[in-house]
Amino acid sequence: MTLSSSLLRRSSPIHRLISAASVAGSSRPFTTSEGSRPSIVHKRSIDILHDPWFNKGTAFSMTERDRLDLRGLLPPTVMSPQQQIDRFMVDLKRLEHHARDGPSDTNALAKWRILNRCHDRNETLYYKVLIDNIEEYAPIVYTPTVGLVCQNYSGLFRRPRGMYFSAEDRGEMMSMVYNWPAEQVDMIVVTDGSRILGLGDLGVQGIGIAIGKLDLYVAAAGINPQRVLPVMIDVGTNNEKLLKDPLYLGLQEHRLDGEAYLSVIDEFMEAVFTRWPHVIVQFEDFQSKWAFKLLERYRNTYRMFNDDVQGTAGVAIAGLLGAVRAQGRPMIDFPKQKIVVAGAGSAGLGVVNAARKTMARMLGNNESAFESARSQFWLVDAKGLITEERPNIDPNALPFARKLRDVEHQGLREGASLVEVVNKVKPDVLLGLSAVGGLFSKEVLEALKGSSSTRPAVFAMSNPTKNAECTPEEAFSILGEHVIFASGSPCSDVNLGDGKIGHCNQGNNMYLFPGIGLGTLLSGARVVSDGMLQAAAECLAAYMKEEEVLKGFIYPSISSIRDITKEVAAAVIQEAVAEDLAEGYRDMDARELQRLDKEETLEYVKNNMWNPVYPTLVYKKD
Ligand SMILES: NC(=O)c1ccc[n+]([C@@H]2O[C@H](COP(=O)([O-])OP(=O)(O)OC[C@H]3O[C@@H](n4cnc5c(N)ncnc54)[C@H](O)[C@@H]3O)[C@@H](O)[C@H]2O)c1
Ligand SMILES: O=C(O)C[C@H](O)C(=O)O
Numbered sequence: 001m002t003l004s005s006s007l008l009r010r011s012s013p014i015h016r017l018i019s020a021a022s023v024a025g026s027s028r029p030f031t032t033s034e035g036s037r038p039s040i041v042h043k044r045s046i047d048i049l050h051d052p053w054f055n056k057g058t059a060f061s062m063t064e065r066d067r068l069d070l071r072g073l074l075p076p077t078v079m080s081p082q083q084q085i086d087r088f089m090v091d092l093k094r095l096e097h098h099a100r101d102g103p104s105d106t107n108a109l110a111k112w113r114i115l116n117r118c119h120d121r122n123e124t125l126y127y128k129v130l131i132d133n134i135e136e137y138a139p140i141v142y143t144p145t146v147g148l149v150c151q152n153y154s155g156l157f158r159r160p161r162g163m164y165f166s167a168e169d170r171g172e173m174m175s176m177v178y179n180w181p182a183e184q185v186d187m188i189v190v191t192d193g194s195r196i197l198g199l200g201d202l203g204v205q206g207i208g209i210a211i212g213k214l215d216l217y218v219a220a221a222g223i224n225p226q227r228v229l230p231v232m233i234d235v236g237t238n239n240e241k242l243l244k245d246p247l248y249l250g251l252q253e254h255r256l257d258g259e260a261y262l263s264v265i266d267e268f269m270e271a272v273f274t275r276w277p278h279v280i281v282q283f284e285d286f287q288s289k290w291a292f293k294l295l296e297r298y299r300n301t302y303r304m305f306n307d308d309v310q311g312t313a314g315v316a317i318a319g320l321l322g323a324v325r326a327q328g329r330p331m332i333d334f335p336k337q338k339i340v341v342a343g344a345g346s347a348g349l350g351v352v353n354a355a356r357k358t359m360a361r362m363l364g365n366n367e368s369a370f371e372s373a374r375s376q377f378w379l380v381d382a383k384g385l386i387t388e389e390r391p392n393i394d395p396n397a398l399p400f401a402r403k404l405r406d407v408e409h410q411g412l413r414e415g416a417s418l419v420e421v422v423n424k425v426k427p428d429v430l431l432g433l434s435a436v437g438g439l440f441s442k443e444v445l446e447a448l449k450g451s452s453s454t455r456p457a458v459f460a461m462s463n464p465t466k467n468a469e470c471t472p473e474e475a476f477s478i479l480g481e482h483v484i485f486a487s488g489s490p491c492s493d494v495n496l497g498d499g500k501i502g503h504c505n506q507g508n509n510m511y512l513f514p515g516i517g518l519g520t521l522l523s524g525a526r527v528v529s530d531g532m533l534q535a536a537a538e539c540l541a542a543y544m545k546e547e548e549v550l551k552g553f554i555y556p557s558i559s560s561i562r563d564i565t566k567e568v569a570a571a572v573i574q575e576a577v578a579e580d581l582a583e584g585y586r587d588m589d590a591r592e593l594q595r596l597d598k599e600e601t602l603e604y605v606k607n608n609m610w611n612p613v614y615p616t617l618v619y620k621k622d
């Protein structure tokens with residue numbers, strides 16, 4: 001290599017100076033105009049986005065994105081430099097405004113920004129901070145702050161993270177997936193932004209939830225951060241506010257539907273599994289209309305699961321079993337529990353389906369057990385109690401529609417209100433997955449006083465905090481110290497006076513999805529089976545000791561999430577082996593996996609979890 005060519009090597013600092021000098025003045029990236037001299041760049045793809053000299057961010061034109069292998073690495077809308085400035089200023093002004101008025105979310109967003117900048121600069125440091133302070137920072141990188149981040153994503157967006165596949169990319173996905181710089185990807189979290197937490201359709205801004213979930217994959221499951229990929233599939237949005245917002249980063253058209261929608265998701269799945277055949281894809285925050293259909297479409301072919309349907313169900317079951325134990329009763333009494341569920345979307349239906357199966361197994365695992373288990377559930381949605389009389393009933397809710405004979409006997413009817421249902425049914429458990437903040441009103445909680453349980457349980461599982469069906473203060477003040485309480489987003493314990501504390505559990509799928517993903521990865525299971533999900537739920541339920549449960553602690557502290565995740569992953573591996581689904585991972589082939597006992601499986605999991613430690617770096621010439 002000649003001296004001059006070595007000087008011009010793309011990573012050399014001298015090269016950067018030369019290139020910068022050659023573009024000084026007229027052709028700096030931000031001011032490129034027709035006819036000005038081009039900048040010579042010796043890099044492509046993500047390296048350009050990470051180089052502050054050449055990065056134009058959302059202002060890269062589509063042709064430049066194609067030429068420079070950037071397609072998919074940025075949100076689909078091309079912005080003008082002025083729009084970029086406008087977007088930045090909106091964000092800046094919003095923070096100034098909030099700082100004057102002082103609403104409580106300002107601090108959380110400011111903390112998110114600081115953490116996010118650290119994430120952009122130094123991943124090892126970022127994850128060390130997150131792991132060592134998970135209780136403090138999970139509420140920032142995950143629910144509830146991640147909801148606020150998604151709502152403000154157009155303003156907060158600086159450096160891209162993850163990939164964007166849009167309706168405009170049809171026919172291109174198989175090649176654009178190669179624009180992602182990592183050779184290996186273990187875990188993808190994908191959303192179409194159609195139902196982000198309880199905040200509705202946030203379009204392309206929903207990428208924030210995929211990023212937040214993967215942060216937990218790294219922090220809790222020890223998935224290598226270089227092998228995670230957040231994905232946003234932008235098929236438009238039906239959020240009218242975003243459709244009119246000139247600074248919105250996503251496609252400004254209504255959502256694709258029907259076959260057109262399915263073909264985009266199909267193309268995406270085919271592309272990622274072609275490049276990374278062993279990847280695991282977690283579907284996140286898809287509106288329930290598609291959540292169930294996509295799960296059925298892919299679950300027997302690809303390594304995938306839906307976190308809102310399946311992860312939530314497992315966490316709810318663990319909590320429901322905890323609530324039985326908290327009453328001083330054995331878990332096997334679970335099939336006697338009367339459970340009212342408010343919300344019949346992807347999460348609510350996921351929970352009742354899985355809880356019914358769990359009850360049926362305890363009752364003998366036959367047809368009649370399955371049939372009798374269904375009568376333990378009352379489903380209430382926006383139109384009230386769901387019965388067989390419901391016109392155009394959602395087929396997914398049909399198995400739980402109450403029989404007319406039963407409801408009449410109970411003094412209820414089609415569409416009865418939640419308070420009526422609670423009054424008449426006197427449930428042991430009231431579980432909310434409705435996304436309606438305050439749904440468990442004073443009247444509803446007063447009605448629960450009539451519960452036939454000695455320790456009624458309230459699960460206000462909707463996220464983020466403002467969408468929770470009630471607060472722990474409301475539950476404890478109305479129902480007294482014996483109520484078992486869980487919310488989806490973190491809440492503080494309640495001081496009940498006289499030295500007594502009302503414990504607020506966090507009932508969130510974060511206790512399971514990292515372990516489900518890690519266990520699937522390390523087992524090399526071909527698919528994620530119902531049995532593997534059930535094993536994960538049972539493992540979480542068993543994690544809690546008797547004395548903790550009796551004190552109202554039905555979920556572990558998030559500070560032990562790495563340990564819980566290790567246990568869950570080991571349980572998932574053992575089940576995959578038992579079901580003959582495990583094909584092994586790296587040096588651990590299927591036969592060796594079969595030989596591992598529980599302790600050895602735990603050790604195997606532990607040894608495969610990434611830790612945030614700086615590796616030794618060695619320089620090598622190209
Ligand atoms: N804690 C967790 O781990 C967890 C997991 C998944 C989802 N969630 C939360 O659950 C909520 C719902 O998620 P989803 O995917 O099922 O949403 P979804 O939109 O699919 O379903 C919402 C359901 O609530 C019903 N509903 C609306 N208003 C109601 C009312 N007044 N009374 C009773 N029901 C009402 C709707 O009819 C619908 O059936 C979201 O807030 C989400 O954040 C929490
Ligand atoms: O994201 C969460 O905190 C839980 C759940 O997946 C949700 O959609 O609310």
Ligand SMILES: [Mg+2]
Nearest residue numbers: 197284285308
């Ligand atoms: Mg979710």
